[in-house]
Amino acid sequence: MIRLRTPAARICPAALAVVLAACSSEAQHGAPPRGPVEVRAITLSVADLPLELEYPARVHGSREVEIRPRVGGILERRNYVEGARVEAGQSLFTIDPQPYRMATARAEADLAAARARVAQAGREVKRLRPLIDAKLASRRDLDNAESSLQIANAEQQGAEARLREARLNLEYTRVESPLTGIAGRALPSEGALLAGAETLLTRVTRIDPVHVLFGVPDNDQLRLQREAADGELVLPADNRYQADVILADGSRYPLAGAVDFTSVVIDRATGTSEVRAVVANPDGSLRPGQFVRVRLRGAMRPNAVEVPQRAVLEGPEGRFVYVIEDGKAAVRRVDTAEWRGEAVAIRHGLASGDRVIVDGLLKIGPGAAVAAVDPTPER
Numbered sequence: 001m002i003r004l005r006t007p008a009a010r011i012c013p014a015a016l017a018v019v020l021a022a023c024s025s026e027a028q029h030g031a032p033p034r035g036p037v038e039v040r041a042i043t044l045s046v047a048d049l050p051l052e053l054e055y056p057a058r059v060h061g062s063r064e065v066e067i068r069p070r071v072g073g074i075l076e077r078r079n080y081v082e083g084a085r086v087e088a089g090q091s092l093f094t095i096d097p098q099p100y101r102m103a104t105a106r107a108e109a110d111l112a113a114a115r116a117r118v119a120q121a122g123r124e125v126k127r128l129r130p131l132i133d134a135k136l137a138s139r140r141d142l143d144n145a146e147s148s149l150q151i152a153n154a155e156q157q158g159a160e161a162r163l164r165e166a167r168l169n170l171e172y173t174r175v176e177s178p179l180t181g182i183a184g185r186a187l188p189s190e191g192a193l194l195a196g197a198e199t200l201l202t203r204v205t206r207i208d209p210v211h212v213l214f215g216v217p218d219n220d221q222l223r224l225q226r227e228a229a230d231g232e233l234v235l236p237a238d239n240r241y242q243a244d245v246i247l248a249d250g251s252r253y254p255l256a257g258a259v260d261f262t263s264v265v266i267d268r269a270t271g272t273s274e275v276r277a278v279v280a281n282p283d284g285s286l287r288p289g290q291f292v293r294v295r296l297r298g299a300m301r302p303n304a305v306e307v308p309q310r311a312v313l314e315g316p317e318g319r320f321v322y323v324i325e326d327g328k329a330a331v332r333r334v335d336t337a338e339w340r341g342e343a344v345a346i347r348h349g350l351a352s353g354d355r356v357i358v359d360g361l362l363k364i365g366p367g368a369a370v371a372a373v374d375p376t377p378e379r
Contacts, residue, residue, distance in 0.1 A: 036371035039360035041324055044305045046352045049345050051233065051299035051338060054246070057214035059290040061205035062278065063179055067092060070172040072196040073099065078186050086183045086204060093175040093186075093201055095194060100170040107166040111159035118156050121149035181206040182284075205288055208281045212245060212257065214294050215272030224299070232347065236298035243277035245286070246293040255280045259296070305350050306343045311358040312336060321350070322357040322364065324372060329357060329364045 074096040080086050124145040131137035177183065184203040188194065194201075227233040236242075239262050245253035257279030266273050277294060279286065286292075311321050312334065319336055322329045334349030350356065355372065357364070364370060 036327065036369040037360060037363050038373050039324075039329075039357045039364060039370045041355045041357045041370075041372040042307070044307070044350055044352055044354045044356060046303045046305055049301040049304045049306060049340070050297060051301055051345075052340070053216075053220070053241075053296040053299070055214045055216060055294055055296075057212045057245075057277075057292050057294040059286050059288055059292060060211045060213055061181065061207050061288045062209050062211050063181070063206040064288075065178055065204050067175060067177065067183075067201045067204060068197045069093070069095060069175055069194045069199060069201060070197060071095060071100070071169050072194050073173065075188055075190055075192045075194055077190055080177075080183050082183065082185050082202075084183060086177045086181065088177060088180045090177050091174050092177055092183065092204075095173040095175065097170060097173040100166065100173055104163070104166040104170050107159065107163035111156070111163050114152065114156040114159040118149065118152040121145065121152040125149050175201065177204050179204060179206055207284055207286070207288060209257070209278050210281045210286050210288070212243065212277040212279055212292065212294050214275055214277075215267065215270055216262075216275050218266055218271050218273070221273065232301065232304075234300045234302055241277075241296040241298040243279065244295040244297065245279055246295055248291065252295075253279070253286065253292075301337065301345055304337075304345055304347075305352065305354075306340060306345045307350070307356050308358050309339065309342055309344050311356050311361075312344055313361065322361060323350075324355040324357065324370055327369060327371075329366060329368045329370050331366050 072095075076094045076096045078093055079091045086092065125142070128137050128142045128145050132139060132142050181204045184205070186202050187200055224233060224235065228235050239259060241259045243257040243259055245257065247253060257277045259275060259277045261274075261276040263274040307321060312319050313321065318333060320331050320333050323332045324330070332349055332354070335347040337345040337347045357370065357372075360370075
């Protein structure tokens with residue numbers, strides 16, 4: 001058997017007991033940190049931060065008209081391609097014109113007869129006037145002749161009006177588009193009997209530009225107005241925001257629009273006010289009825305600060321961040337504004353020059369000694 005003869009071997013049990021006691025004491029009471037905790041911090045600076053507002057929206061044609069016939073008759077043919085672009089003044093439908101041609105011919109004949117009666121009555125008046133001077137005819141005969149001339153003139157005017165109406169009805173057999181746009185599906189087919197203006201033929205929608213309609217909640221409007229009154233926000237003049245359209249796949253439509261109308265009426269069902277943006281659509285990629293999102297630009301938050309989202313924590317008393325004060329972590333309550341991508345604007349609680357801890361938050365608590373490393377450029 002090998003025996004240990006060194007002094008270390010003889011004092012080992014007592015030393016071991018001391019070490020175990022020390023370890024047990026550290027485990028129960030927690031060992032103090034050996035030095036400052038390394039964290040990453042940024043130094044804040046004020047800047048004018050653009051404010052973006054985003055809402056669900058729907059695309060509408062800038063104009064949409066119902067195409068209805070002004071005269072009745074048999075629908076003879078359709079003159080356009082359904083779903084294709086049509087020009088203003090282009091013929092879309094033809095109503096059988098033959099009855100209206102005959103009505104025009106009758107009106108022309110009636111006008112010719114009326115003109116003949118006017119000429120005859122005029123000659124009669126001219127013939128009687130010298131006879132009255134020679135006392136060879138009575139005054140009553142001249143009065144009757146002049147009355148006949150007046151009646152003939154009135155009948156001529158009526159015949160002229162009926163002829164204009166007949167020609168207008170004949171023109172109405174050619175149903176035209178009042179604007180340039182996309183023509184929809186033809187509702188009646190060729191050969192259908194049209195009853196007149198109550199019959200809907202199709203619709204034409206102008207899609208360049210388009211209108212993007214959306215609702216702004218009442219609480220959003222109140223908040224913006226309150227912050228603008230307090231000087232925290234600068235809103236565009238007359239609410240003329242720039243409008244970006246975000247498509248269903250998350251991509252941004254390349255052409256920006258502008259808000260041109262804001263309703264003063266609040267919808268009782270939704271609690272929102274209707275807002276309209278006009279967006280150019282030269283290639284027709286935006287379609288009426290399409291659901292999109294609209295992002296409004298133009299408002300500005302002057303002399304504001306922002307921090308990364310990960311620096312903002314949530315506690316029982318609200319949101320807070322850690323700042324470095326005299327080499328220690330200190331809790332600073334903050335009032336956040338809008339989220340801007342990976343950052344959040346701060347309304348109250350922080351100022352230019354504050355050093356905000358953004359990384360290493362899980363390793364610290366209030367009053368912990370910290371050492372900032374890897375500083376980032378000032379924001």
